[in-house]
Amino acid sequence: MTPQLDAIGIVTSDMAASLAFYRRLGIDIPADADAQPHVEATLPNGLRLLWDTEETLRSFDAGWQPPQPGAGRLGLAFLCASPREVDEVYEALVGAGYEGHLKPWDAVWGQRYATVHDPDGGEVSLFAPSAA
Known part of the structure:
Protein backbone atom coordinates (compact mmCIF):
# COMPACT_ATOMS: atom_id res chain seq x y z
CA MET A 1 0.00 0.00 0.00
CA ASP A 61 4.91 13.38 24.08
CA ALA A 62 6.02 14.81 27.42
CA GLY A 63 8.94 16.72 25.91
CA TRP A 64 6.93 18.49 23.19
CA GLN A 65 7.55 22.24 22.98
CA PRO A 66 5.76 24.72 20.70
CA PRO A 67 7.85 26.16 17.85
CA GLN A 68 9.24 29.62 18.34
CA PRO A 69 7.19 32.46 16.79
CA GLY A 70 7.99 32.87 13.12
CA ALA A 71 9.51 29.38 12.91
CA GLY A 72 6.54 27.75 11.19
CA ARG A 73 7.37 25.14 8.57
CA LEU A 74 3.88 24.21 7.44
CA GLY A 75 1.27 26.43 5.87
CA LEU A 76 -2.32 25.94 4.78
CA ALA A 77 -3.66 27.44 1.55
CA PHE A 78 -7.32 28.23 0.89
CA LEU A 79 -8.56 28.58 -2.68
CA CYS A 80 -10.94 31.53 -3.09
CA ALA A 81 -13.51 31.91 -5.86
CA SER A 82 -12.00 35.11 -7.26
CA PRO A 83 -9.28 37.71 -6.72
CA ARG A 84 -11.93 39.92 -5.11
CA GLU A 85 -12.75 37.18 -2.61
CA VAL A 86 -9.05 36.98 -1.63
CA ASP A 87 -9.20 40.68 -0.76
CA GLU A 88 -12.54 40.36 1.04
CA VAL A 89 -11.55 37.35 3.14
CA TYR A 90 -8.20 38.94 4.03
CA GLU A 91 -9.90 42.18 5.12
CA ALA A 92 -12.56 40.28 7.09
CA LEU A 93 -9.92 38.29 8.99
CA VAL A 94 -7.69 41.30 9.69
CA GLY A 95 -10.78 43.29 10.65
CA ALA A 96 -11.68 40.54 13.13
CA GLY A 97 -8.29 41.01 14.79
CA TYR A 98 -6.19 38.30 13.14
CA GLU A 99 -2.65 39.18 12.08
CA GLY A 100 -2.24 40.00 8.43
CA HIS A 101 1.18 38.94 7.20
CA LEU A 102 1.15 39.73 3.46
CA LYS A 103 -1.56 41.99 2.10
CA PRO A 104 -3.23 40.82 -1.11
CA TRP A 105 -1.10 41.23 -4.22
CA ASP A 106 -0.99 39.99 -7.79
CA ALA A 107 1.73 37.35 -7.79
CA VAL A 108 3.94 36.76 -10.81
CA TRP A 109 2.74 33.15 -10.97
CA GLY A 110 -0.75 34.28 -11.97
CA GLN A 111 -2.62 34.36 -8.67
CA ARG A 112 -4.07 36.93 -6.31
CA TYR A 113 -2.38 35.99 -3.05
CA ALA A 114 -2.41 37.00 0.63
CA THR A 115 -1.26 35.53 3.93
CA VAL A 116 -2.65 35.79 7.46
CA HIS A 117 -1.64 34.07 10.69
CA ASP A 118 -3.98 31.87 12.67
CA PRO A 119 -4.15 32.42 16.46
CA ASP A 120 -1.10 30.21 16.99
CA GLY A 121 1.01 31.96 14.34
CA GLY A 122 0.42 29.38 11.60
CA GLU A 123 0.64 30.67 8.06
CA VAL A 124 -2.64 30.61 6.15
CA SER A 125 -2.55 31.64 2.49
CA LEU A 126 -5.56 32.85 0.51
CA PHE A 127 -5.35 32.63 -3.27
CA ALA A 128 -7.30 32.69 -6.51
CA PRO A 129 -6.32 32.67 -10.17
CA SER A 130 -5.71 36.23 -11.32
CA ALA A 131 -8.36 37.88 -13.44
CA ALA A 132 -7.78 37.39 -17.17
Missing part, protein backbone atom coordinates in the same frame (compact mmCIF):
# COMPACT_ATOMS: atom_id res chain seq x y z
CA THR A 2 1.20 3.51 -0.78
CA PRO A 3 0.64 5.94 2.10
CA GLN A 4 -1.91 8.64 1.32
CA LEU A 5 -2.27 12.02 2.98
CA ASP A 6 -5.40 11.76 5.12
CA ALA A 7 -5.18 14.54 7.67
CA ILE A 8 -3.33 17.69 8.68
CA GLY A 9 -2.85 18.32 12.38
CA ILE A 10 -2.80 21.68 14.10
CA VAL A 11 -1.56 22.04 17.68
CA THR A 12 -3.18 24.98 19.41
CA SER A 13 -2.73 26.84 22.67
CA ASP A 14 -6.37 28.01 22.56
CA MET A 15 -8.83 25.59 20.97
CA ALA A 16 -11.79 28.00 20.86
CA ALA A 17 -9.72 30.78 19.24
CA SER A 18 -8.24 28.43 16.65
CA LEU A 19 -11.61 26.93 15.74
CA ALA A 20 -13.19 30.40 15.48
CA PHE A 21 -10.50 31.40 12.97
CA TYR A 22 -11.02 28.31 10.79
CA ARG A 23 -14.80 28.66 10.96
CA ARG A 24 -14.34 32.08 9.34
CA LEU A 25 -12.66 30.25 6.46
CA GLY A 26 -15.71 28.05 5.98
CA ILE A 27 -14.65 24.92 7.87
CA ASP A 28 -17.74 23.26 9.37
CA ILE A 29 -16.89 22.71 13.04
CA PRO A 30 -19.59 22.12 15.66
CA ALA A 31 -19.90 24.87 18.28
CA ASP A 32 -19.58 22.35 21.13
CA ALA A 33 -16.08 21.43 19.92
CA ASP A 34 -14.51 24.55 21.45
CA ALA A 35 -13.94 22.89 24.84
CA GLN A 36 -12.64 19.58 23.49
CA PRO A 37 -8.95 18.55 23.69
CA HIS A 38 -9.11 16.99 20.18
CA VAL A 39 -11.29 18.05 17.26
CA GLU A 40 -11.64 16.70 13.71
CA ALA A 41 -13.33 18.18 10.66
CA THR A 42 -13.67 16.36 7.35
CA LEU A 43 -13.43 18.67 4.36
CA PRO A 44 -15.57 18.20 1.22
CA ASN A 45 -12.62 16.56 -0.57
CA GLY A 46 -12.24 13.99 2.22
CA LEU A 47 -9.09 15.46 3.77
CA ARG A 48 -9.36 15.93 7.52
CA LEU A 49 -8.16 18.80 9.69
CA LEU A 50 -7.28 17.81 13.25
CA TRP A 51 -6.78 20.10 16.21
CA ASP A 52 -5.12 19.13 19.48
CA THR A 53 -4.43 21.27 22.50
CA GLU A 54 -0.84 21.57 23.66
CA GLU A 55 -1.86 19.57 26.74
CA THR A 56 -3.17 16.74 24.57
CA LEU A 57 0.14 16.55 22.71
CA ARG A 58 2.10 16.52 25.96
CA SER A 59 -0.08 13.64 27.22
CA PHE A 60 1.76 11.31 24.82
Whole structure:
Protein backbone atom coordinates (compact mmCIF):
# COMPACT_ATOMS: atom_id res chain seq x y z
CA MET A 1 0.00 0.00 0.00
CA THR A 2 1.20 3.51 -0.78
CA PRO A 3 0.64 5.94 2.10
CA GLN A 4 -1.91 8.64 1.32
CA LEU A 5 -2.27 12.02 2.98
CA ASP A 6 -5.40 11.76 5.12
CA ALA A 7 -5.18 14.54 7.67
CA ILE A 8 -3.33 17.69 8.68
CA GLY A 9 -2.85 18.32 12.38
CA ILE A 10 -2.80 21.68 14.10
CA VAL A 11 -1.56 22.04 17.68
CA THR A 12 -3.18 24.98 19.41
CA SER A 13 -2.73 26.84 22.67
CA ASP A 14 -6.37 28.01 22.56
CA MET A 15 -8.83 25.59 20.97
CA ALA A 16 -11.79 28.00 20.86
CA ALA A 17 -9.72 30.78 19.24
CA SER A 18 -8.24 28.43 16.65
CA LEU A 19 -11.61 26.93 15.74
CA ALA A 20 -13.19 30.40 15.48
CA PHE A 21 -10.50 31.40 12.97
CA TYR A 22 -11.02 28.31 10.79
CA ARG A 23 -14.80 28.66 10.96
CA ARG A 24 -14.34 32.08 9.34
CA LEU A 25 -12.66 30.25 6.46
CA GLY A 26 -15.71 28.05 5.98
CA ILE A 27 -14.65 24.92 7.87
CA ASP A 28 -17.74 23.26 9.37
CA ILE A 29 -16.89 22.71 13.04
CA PRO A 30 -19.59 22.12 15.66
CA ALA A 31 -19.90 24.87 18.28
CA ASP A 32 -19.58 22.35 21.13
CA ALA A 33 -16.08 21.43 19.92
CA ASP A 34 -14.51 24.55 21.45
CA ALA A 35 -13.94 22.89 24.84
CA GLN A 36 -12.64 19.58 23.49
CA PRO A 37 -8.95 18.55 23.69
CA HIS A 38 -9.11 16.99 20.18
CA VAL A 39 -11.29 18.05 17.26
CA GLU A 40 -11.64 16.70 13.71
CA ALA A 41 -13.33 18.18 10.66
CA THR A 42 -13.67 16.36 7.35
CA LEU A 43 -13.43 18.67 4.36
CA PRO A 44 -15.57 18.20 1.22
CA ASN A 45 -12.62 16.56 -0.57
CA GLY A 46 -12.24 13.99 2.22
CA LEU A 47 -9.09 15.46 3.77
CA ARG A 48 -9.36 15.93 7.52
CA LEU A 49 -8.16 18.80 9.69
CA LEU A 50 -7.28 17.81 13.25
CA TRP A 51 -6.78 20.10 16.21
CA ASP A 52 -5.12 19.13 19.48
CA THR A 53 -4.43 21.27 22.50
CA GLU A 54 -0.84 21.57 23.66
CA GLU A 55 -1.86 19.57 26.74
CA THR A 56 -3.17 16.74 24.57
CA LEU A 57 0.14 16.55 22.71
CA ARG A 58 2.10 16.52 25.96
CA SER A 59 -0.08 13.64 27.22
CA PHE A 60 1.76 11.31 24.82
CA ASP A 61 4.91 13.38 24.08
CA ALA A 62 6.02 14.81 27.42
CA GLY A 63 8.94 16.72 25.91
CA TRP A 64 6.93 18.49 23.19
CA GLN A 65 7.55 22.24 22.98
CA PRO A 66 5.76 24.72 20.70
CA PRO A 67 7.85 26.16 17.85
CA GLN A 68 9.24 29.62 18.34
CA PRO A 69 7.19 32.46 16.79
CA GLY A 70 7.99 32.87 13.12
CA ALA A 71 9.51 29.38 12.91
CA GLY A 72 6.54 27.75 11.19
CA ARG A 73 7.37 25.14 8.57
CA LEU A 74 3.88 24.21 7.44
CA GLY A 75 1.27 26.43 5.87
CA LEU A 76 -2.32 25.94 4.78
CA ALA A 77 -3.66 27.44 1.55
CA PHE A 78 -7.32 28.23 0.89
CA LEU A 79 -8.56 28.58 -2.68
CA CYS A 80 -10.94 31.53 -3.09
CA ALA A 81 -13.51 31.91 -5.86
CA SER A 82 -12.00 35.11 -7.26
CA PRO A 83 -9.28 37.71 -6.72
CA ARG A 84 -11.93 39.92 -5.11
CA GLU A 85 -12.75 37.18 -2.61
CA VAL A 86 -9.05 36.98 -1.63
CA ASP A 87 -9.20 40.68 -0.76
CA GLU A 88 -12.54 40.36 1.04
CA VAL A 89 -11.55 37.35 3.14
CA TYR A 90 -8.20 38.94 4.03
CA GLU A 91 -9.90 42.18 5.12
CA ALA A 92 -12.56 40.28 7.09
CA LEU A 93 -9.92 38.29 8.99
CA VAL A 94 -7.69 41.30 9.69
CA GLY A 95 -10.78 43.29 10.65
CA ALA A 96 -11.68 40.54 13.13
CA GLY A 97 -8.29 41.01 14.79
CA TYR A 98 -6.19 38.30 13.14
CA GLU A 99 -2.65 39.18 12.08
CA GLY A 100 -2.24 40.00 8.43
CA HIS A 101 1.18 38.94 7.20
CA LEU A 102 1.15 39.73 3.46
CA LYS A 103 -1.56 41.99 2.10
CA PRO A 104 -3.23 40.82 -1.11
CA TRP A 105 -1.10 41.23 -4.22
CA ASP A 106 -0.99 39.99 -7.79
CA ALA A 107 1.73 37.35 -7.79
CA VAL A 108 3.94 36.76 -10.81
CA TRP A 109 2.74 33.15 -10.97
CA GLY A 110 -0.75 34.28 -11.97
CA GLN A 111 -2.62 34.36 -8.67
CA ARG A 112 -4.07 36.93 -6.31
CA TYR A 113 -2.38 35.99 -3.05
CA ALA A 114 -2.41 37.00 0.63
CA THR A 115 -1.26 35.53 3.93
CA VAL A 116 -2.65 35.79 7.46
CA HIS A 117 -1.64 34.07 10.69
CA ASP A 118 -3.98 31.87 12.67
CA PRO A 119 -4.15 32.42 16.46
CA ASP A 120 -1.10 30.21 16.99
CA GLY A 121 1.01 31.96 14.34
CA GLY A 122 0.42 29.38 11.60
CA GLU A 123 0.64 30.67 8.06
CA VAL A 124 -2.64 30.61 6.15
CA SER A 125 -2.55 31.64 2.49
CA LEU A 126 -5.56 32.85 0.51
CA PHE A 127 -5.35 32.63 -3.27
CA ALA A 128 -7.30 32.69 -6.51
CA PRO A 129 -6.32 32.67 -10.17
CA SER A 130 -5.71 36.23 -11.32
CA ALA A 131 -8.36 37.88 -13.44
CA ALA A 132 -7.78 37.39 -17.17
